[in-house]
Each structure stands twice: as C-alpha cells, then as structure tokens.
Amino acid sequence: MMQTMKASTTIAINPLKTREDLVSALEQLTDPLRPLYSRGGARLAIGGTGASYPAVTAEMEGFSRVLWGLVPLLMGGGESGLWDTVLDGIRHGTDPAHEEYWGEVQDYDQRLVEMAVFGFALAAIPGQIWSPLTQKEQEQLYSWLNQINSHPCYDCNWLFFNVLVNVGFRRIGRPYDAEQLENNLKRMDDFYLGDGWYSDGINGHSDYYVPFAIHYYALLYAKLMEQEDPERSQVFKERARLFATEFLGWFAPDGSALPYGRSLTYRFAQAAFWGALVYAGVEGFPVGVVKGLVLRNLRWWFSQPIFDAGGILTIGYTYPNLVMAENYNAPGSPYWALKTFLPLALSAEHPFWKEEELPLPDIPAVIVQKPAHLVIVREPASGHVAAFNSGHLYTNEHTHTSAKYEKFVYSTGFGFSVPRSEWGLSQGAFDSMLALSESGDNLYRVRRRNMESRIVDNVLHSVWKPWTNVEVRTWIVAGLPWHIRIHRIETGRPLDAAEGGFALGQEAGVEQQIGLTTAAVSTAWGISGVKGLIGYEKAELIWPNANTNLLHPRTVLPTLTTFLEPGIHWLASAVYGDPSGDSCGGIIEQLPESILKVTFDKDIIKVLTSSEAEFIIKRE
Known part of the structure; x- marks a missing residue:
C-alpha cells in the first residue's frame, strides 16, 4: 500500500x-x-x-x-x-x-x-x-x-x-x-x-x-x-x-x-x-x-x-x-x-x-483537433506529446491567459512557463512564443487573441495584432522533435523580437552549444534548441525567473532575437525539443526532417504537409 x-x-x-x-x-x-x-x-x-x-x-x-x-x-x-x-x-x-x-x-x-x-x-x-x-x-x-x-x-x-x-x-x-x-x-x-x-x-x-x-x-x-x-x-x-x-x-x-x-x-x-x-x-x-x-x-x-x-x-x-x-x-x-x-x-x-490494466492503444502520430484549435503530435521513441496551437479568437481573461492558451506549443516533456512580469526576457519567460517590445522599452507583448485562426493538416495559421499598427501572421509546421515557425510582421514602429524555444529544467552540469543564430542546451531533463532560418540576428540562452515553469522551478530557454525597423519582415526558425535526449552536441548542425519539407524560395514558402499536400505561403 x-x-x-x-x-x-x-x-x-x-x-x-x-x-x-x-x-x-x-x-x-x-x-x-x-x-x-x-x-x-x-x-x-x-x-x-x-x-x-x-x-x-x-x-x-x-x-x-x-x-x-x-x-x-x-x-x-x-x-x-x-x-x-x-x-x-x-x-x-x-x-x-x-x-x-x-x-x-x-x-x-x-x-x-x-x-x-x-x-x-x-x-x-x-x-x-x-x-x-x-x-x-x-x-x-x-x-x-x-x-x-x-x-x-x-x-x-x-x-x-x-x-x-x-x-x-x-x-x-x-x-x-x-x-x-x-x-x-x-x-x-x-x-x-x-x-x-x-x-x-x-x-x-x-x-x-x-x-x-x-x-x-x-x-x-x-x-x-x-x-x-x-x-x-x-x-x-x-x-x-x-x-x-x-x-x-x-x-x-x-x-x-x-x-x-x-x-x-x-x-x-x-x-x-x-x-x-x-x-x-x-x-x-x-x-x-x-x-x-x-x-x-x-x-x-x-x-x-x-x-x-x-x-x-x-x-x-x-x-x-x-x-x-x-x-x-x-x-x-x-x-x-x-x-x-x-x-x-x-x-x-x-x-x-x-480486468488487467492495458497500455495506451495505437494513437496516430498527428491528430488534428480543430474544435480545440490544436494539432497533437506524438513522438513514439520518447513518449513526448506536444499540442501545437493555432490560437483563439476570444480570451477568457483569466490569470496568465496568454501563457495558458496562446503559446505556439504545449508539451508533456517541457510544460510551459508563465511570466513573473513583462519586464525583460528573464521575467517574461517567453517559451514557445514570439515576444515583441517597442525598441528599448524592454516591456514585451505576446499573442493574446487572434483575428484569424485555422488549421490545414499539420500547418497552423493565425493573425494577431499586439498593437494597432503591428500585424503578425504566424504559420507553425507541427512536428517532433523539430517544428518550424514562420512569421510575417508588418510593423509601424521599431521592435525588438524574441522567439523562445522549449524551457528546459535545470540540473547540475548544463551542456550548451551557442552559435550566431543557433542555440541548444541539454540537462538531465532533455534537449532544447533553436535555429534561425530567416531574419534573426542572434541566438542566446535566457535564464528565466524561478518558479515560472509548471514542471521545473528553474529553467533555461534557448531564444532567437532580432531588431525590426518599421516595415514588413519575415522571420523563420526551427525549434527542437526532446525530453529524452542526453546531449545537445551536434543537434543544431543536423538538418531536421521538417526543414526538408519546408522550402524557402525568394517569393514563396512551400510546405509539404503531413498528408503530403503542398501548402504555399506567399512572401509579399
């Protein structure tokens, strides 16, 4: 007993x-x-x-x-x-x-x-x-x-x-x-x-x-x-x-x-x-x-x-x-x-x-749940389950509603984080989000509600406006352990942008790998990494405030950052998460399978969806 x-x-x-x-x-x-x-x-x-x-x-x-x-x-x-x-x-x-x-x-x-x-x-x-x-x-x-x-x-x-x-x-x-x-x-x-x-x-x-x-x-x-x-x-x-x-x-x-x-x-x-x-x-x-x-x-x-x-x-x-x-x-x-x-x-x-207790039955690797605005992706090797989120047209305005309902992905292996405040990236703990701040203010806004939200196979699309003169069109190509994020940002003000990967629980002996636009980290709780594909200037590790993550009191967060002048900008990144991994060495240098299915041409972005259909994003 x-x-x-x-x-x-x-x-x-x-x-x-x-x-x-x-x-x-x-x-x-x-x-x-x-x-x-x-x-x-x-x-x-x-x-x-x-x-x-x-x-x-x-x-x-x-x-x-x-x-x-x-x-x-x-x-x-x-x-x-x-x-x-x-x-x-x-x-x-x-x-x-x-x-x-x-x-x-x-x-x-x-x-x-x-x-x-x-x-x-x-x-x-x-x-x-x-x-x-x-x-x-x-x-x-x-x-x-x-x-x-x-x-x-x-x-x-x-x-x-x-x-x-x-x-x-x-x-x-x-x-x-x-x-x-x-x-x-x-x-x-x-x-x-x-x-x-x-x-x-x-x-x-x-x-x-x-x-x-x-x-x-x-x-x-x-x-x-x-x-x-x-x-x-x-x-x-x-x-x-x-x-x-x-x-x-x-x-x-x-x-x-x-x-x-x-x-x-x-x-x-x-x-x-x-x-x-x-x-x-x-x-x-x-x-x-x-x-x-x-x-x-x-x-x-x-x-x-x-x-x-x-x-x-x-x-x-x-x-x-x-x-x-x-x-x-x-x-x-x-x-x-x-x-x-x-x-x-x-x-x-x-x-x-x-009757005897039975394990989970066979579950598809990708499940589209349109009423919930989610695409559920399962990684059989690690047991990792992630819910990719196209966002909602309405908000319930409860505590931390953006963190609880508007992140790009939610995970059994990494949980999610809530902010201590909006002052800076460490207090904001912006995992699985695009955080935007008026340049130099250090006060960040994230997706709270959406003007549009839809799902086509494993591709999720939303349109959201953190300010009246800033429009973000976001596409997420759901997958594990890699997924792709693409943003078209039309801004009437200068912005600092930060794209957070999965928040990883800290343990002694943190291993990290940092490049110009790549960052990966591994601990006893797995591997988290980000790779800039378009538009990002820098990769770094953010050490969020304690007690912001649901699963771990202390975390580390690979993040991509850039500065945006007024105008139209395209940002794209590949995000890696494996809660069963033990070393980040060489992870970022790998060419993720999902990138092979996403082609960045001059005028268009081609996405091969989970059902093998071709999805086209026009780069205006």
Whole structure:
C-alpha cells in the first residue's frame, strides 16, 4: 500500500493497482486533513493564502471538495472515519443560527460551485447524507442548497452545478426547479461543437473543463437519470464516447497529460473523465485502457512533490507554485482532484477492477483537433506529446491567459512557463512564443487573441495584432522533435523580437552549444534548441525567473532575437525539443526532417504537409 513520507513532499506508491490501493490512497490524501476541520466540522482551514472570495468561503470550499472522493467511496460500500465530521459540518454549515453557517449566497458566488457535490451525494447516497439528518436538519440543508435556484451561475460549465442540485432534490422527493434544470441542460447543447467537443461557454476555450467538468457532470447525469431521461442520457454518453477517442491523445505513455489551459492546480483531475466514462457505462472503449489511463496518471502525480511536509496538497502543478495559480485558487481548491476517485463507486466485481490494466492503444502520430484549435503530435521513441496551437479568437481573461492558451506549443516533456512580469526576457519567460517590445522599452507583448485562426493538416495559421499598427501572421509546421515557425510582421514602429524555444529544467552540469543564430542546451531533463532560418540576428540562452515553469522551478530557454525597423519582415526558425535526449552536441548542425519539407524560395514558402499536400505561403 501507500505510505506517506512526512519528511518529503511525495507519496510512495506500492503499487496503486487494485481497488484496495485506491481506497488507501484516498485515506492518505484525506487523513492529514482531520485536525484542520473547525470545531463544528463545517469549515476546513488548510492554509493562509488568499483567493478572490473570503476565507470563510474558501474554508467551506475545502470542506465540500473532499466529498468528491468520499461520496464515491460510500457509493461503493466503503466507510470513512471522516463521515461523522462531514455530517456534523452539514448540520452546522446549513444552520443559520450556528456560528459556522455557510451564509446567504450571492449571484455568481463560489458557494454555488461547491453545491454541486451535495446534489450528487443526495442523488447517489441519500441513505448516508440525507437519512441521518433530523427533519429540521434536512429542511436546513434543502433551504441552503435551494438558493442555487434563485441566483445565476456563469454561462459555462457552472450551469451543471444547478443541474446536479436539482437532480439531488428530485431523487429525495423534494421540490425542484424543473424549468431551470431543463434550460441549463439545453444550454449545454449550445456549447457543443461536434465530435465530442464542447466549449466552456459560448466562444469559450476547449480545455480541461471539457473532460473534468462538462463531460464529467454530463456522465453523472447520464447515470443518475438514465431511467427518467433516457434520450438525453444516451446523447451525453455518445458525446463522451466520441470525445474519449480525441482526449486519449492528450496522455503520454508514462501517465502524464498535457499541461494546457487554466485550473491546472487540480492536477490528477486530468483523469477524472475516464472514471466517469466507466461509471456511466459508456460502451465502445476497452475498460482495461481506461483503467490504465486513470492509474498511470495517479502514479505519475503521486511521484511529484505536490504535497507539503504534512501531506497536504499544495497549490501549483508539479511543485508548490502560486505564480501559475488562478485568482480563484484557495488552499482547499486542489482537492477538486478527488473527482478522479469516482471508480471507487464501482463494486469490487466490476470489470474495471477485474480486468488487467492495458497500455495506451495505437494513437496516430498527428491528430488534428480543430474544435480545440490544436494539432497533437506524438513522438513514439520518447513518449513526448506536444499540442501545437493555432490560437483563439476570444480570451477568457483569466490569470496568465496568454501563457495558458496562446503559446505556439504545449508539451508533456517541457510544460510551459508563465511570466513573473513583462519586464525583460528573464521575467517574461517567453517559451514557445514570439515576444515583441517597442525598441528599448524592454516591456514585451505576446499573442493574446487572434483575428484569424485555422488549421490545414499539420500547418497552423493565425493573425494577431499586439498593437494597432503591428500585424503578425504566424504559420507553425507541427512536428517532433523539430517544428518550424514562420512569421510575417508588418510593423509601424521599431521592435525588438524574441522567439523562445522549449524551457528546459535545470540540473547540475548544463551542456550548451551557442552559435550566431543557433542555440541548444541539454540537462538531465532533455534537449532544447533553436535555429534561425530567416531574419534573426542572434541566438542566446535566457535564464528565466524561478518558479515560472509548471514542471521545473528553474529553467533555461534557448531564444532567437532580432531588431525590426518599421516595415514588413519575415522571420523563420526551427525549434527542437526532446525530453529524452542526453546531449545537445551536434543537434543544431543536423538538418531536421521538417526543414526538408519546408522550402524557402525568394517569393514563396512551400510546405509539404503531413498528408503530403503542398501548402504555399506567399512572401509579399
């Protein structure tokens, strides 16, 4: 079984293969929380950092998020020593006369988010969460939750919170808002893009909120309401089946998944969709493959230093990191990751536990996912997965939105970086981006939203304007370990330009190779390099500020730079990334295969795409 190591920030796993192992993992994730519950049990005070909502709301959030793991445990016949505390917390948190009352909610309140798991629990385990309460306590819980029918939620995945609460009310025989329930479910159809993809609201992004929120809640609904609403339940299951074939490409053989988008501090919630797929009984996807996806992702995460010395999940990605966090990430927020423990709702006799864990099936080397604006490229030898990004026409304006949604490529092997500020290249940490600054200002702008965005095979094209009188047309020829970037820049002001490659984790014994317009570096974490093809004057290594990268606290970043007078300029580069490589010696001198498929003539650039079609870029 697992053992918590108090002197470390990782959890040892031995071997996390059986249902009993997963139960033990949940116990070790939740046991350190016991002394942190308030006297009345209604609040969970995990840490001292702040979020956009008050500390008392954050403590209520911490309380609720633990239930995403405990409810499936009880559904599957298990027991938790925390459950009596949970029931006391519900009694006191919903009692207006108690000092730990969770309070009257407002429009778009964070507490509306946290109500969803209560709705799920009322529908799934009424005997454990509803029946133990007195009539007065039941009335107080119902009244507190029913506030969600009087206050609007954001027009995105939040609408499902209301759905789950009303499903819970219906299951226990209490009045529910059937009209609002139906309207919210219909609104989800407006977010559907086809081929299993949703956007997180109209003009929203297609990121992890598709699998670990929209599909997850839809599959809960499909299972809980398959008798009462069979047609819609079947639609939700079919959409999830289609999405599964697409989402499979986001996972690497070692269990890691693409770091991309917001809310990445939810960590192993990356795999929550797969458990929901099995829970809802979606057919057509091998259960052994799903089991492998869930367990490998958990193993990978539990090998990272994501816990503090007391065994508490921290805010961050592979290490504690507030720099990358959202404004809504409170100390208890990471426990949303317990949604991945939904398989515990399955009995020990379910095929998920009986069948052997299977590796990833054969996945195409190049997968075009137009609804997500991505081209997924896989390198079989290294297991490296990269998502090349054509950019978006809209922005959600969350923290570091450019870094999380507008880089040219996202990688399981290199992660991505967020800026500490826009002052200089080291603070900006502009990996996989073209950063532009008015000459001499040292304040850089990057792609934030696009005027155009499209994909043709493995060629991605976007048009973006960092200033009103600066237009950038970008083409990315996706590939691994090399890919090509081409930019046409029409500028009405003098600019300093910097093109960043992959940010590489630093270790002792950094090896580097620098030429006039070439730079490569290797460490224990692999090889990263850039090669100027057109327009660049200099190559150098940038040493970004600490804690800017999601995977590594300290990184080194090969970068190409140049100066641009007002006018029209063409820039082109070849970018190399291999997280399994051990030496950069000679890498830059190699002629990458992708360059053989891109011909730079005087008036045109010819690209041979992944489907062997010829793509022409006119050099105006």
